[in-house]
Amino acid sequence: MLFLWLIGLGIVASAVASYKGKSPYLWFWIGALFFPAIIILLVQKDDDSPAVENGAVYARACPYCKEKIRAGAIKCKHCHSAVEPIEIAIPGDDEPRQKTIAEYEEEARNYKP
Template sequence: MSVHLLLWLILTGMTAYLANARGRSGPRWFAIGLFLPGVALIAVLLMPRLAKTGVDALVHEDLRPCPACTQSIKAADTRCKHCKAEVEPIALKDRSGWVARFTANSDQEFERLAAQLTLIDIPTILDEAPYAFAGPFEEKAEAQNMLNYLKSTHGLDGLVTWRSVTR
């Protein structure tokens, strides 16, 4: 492989990576970088960062302050990673995270759905009728895997979404 081809691929990859880090479309800027590698890289570097919107803006770890030292810790933690104090974890229903959401069309259907989810050994939130949630999970892929399992094994159809809880 010639040095020019290697340099061209490196510039194109850097352009795509930096574009993605700045809130732009990485694949689109990769394509632009194929034709104008140096120019595209300079253009990306000169563009302002775009704020995340939609679900991307909501996705964050579910954090809370440690009662002992006030440093940020995960809601599920039982021990502070900073001061090592023992803390009470926050209940599932009070945590934000990725969930598989199921919607019931009637009260009777919600009761059947709740009973079915209760029999399956998974974390569930059943206090927001007509919605039932499997989760929350820290990663979207975990919620998607749970939804795929529930769909294939138990015939439950839903969607993966971010559930935000304000404490």
């Protein structure tokens, strides 16, 4: 059954290639060999878990656009949605804590380039 699917995908790819003036034989093999791999990659679930290194969270997925953002971000740099910062572990602290918006604003005011 799988073999028939591979042949079918190859035929579809070669028909599209032939319509566009490309080599149908080459695209038959590309379609038969690579489309299953692409489908497998598309079906696999993305890992939305945050990146943790030495107990500190450095990135997470935006709940709206699913792009990677910093753990303490209050606004997504990709879709510009407001997000709640998540708990971050600061190396040297015994307990992870969550920075508040006021702390981020204070850091921004005190920032000197």
